[in-house]
Amino acid sequence: MRGAEVRTKNKVRNAARVVKGRAQEAAGRAVGNDRMVARGKSEQVKGHLRQAGEKARDAFTE
Template identity: 55%
Template sequence: MSENEKAKAKGEQIKGKSKETAGRVVGNERMTAEGRAEKAKGDARDAKEKGKDAFKH
């Protein structure tokens, strides 16, 4: 997995989880949903990179 893409994926996952948690704490459903979406985007990027690695080896 390229280190740059791996870092982006982890960053999106962390940012999304933080935003989701903050949204739950303050009771903001929109923020919670945005956080879930960002986390899912990071998860998808991570899965894509792992798939690439599987075909390289």
């Protein structure tokens, strides 16, 4: 059961990373800060890549 709990926790963390990135990108656009926009996009990519990794891991464990 421990493994399932960790996977769920990771999925939530990765989804939060994507949401955080979207918010950071939007805030950067609102204030005209290109660096903040780039950091937001980077956070989103990290979240999406980690989500893909979790999906692949789930496919092999089922």
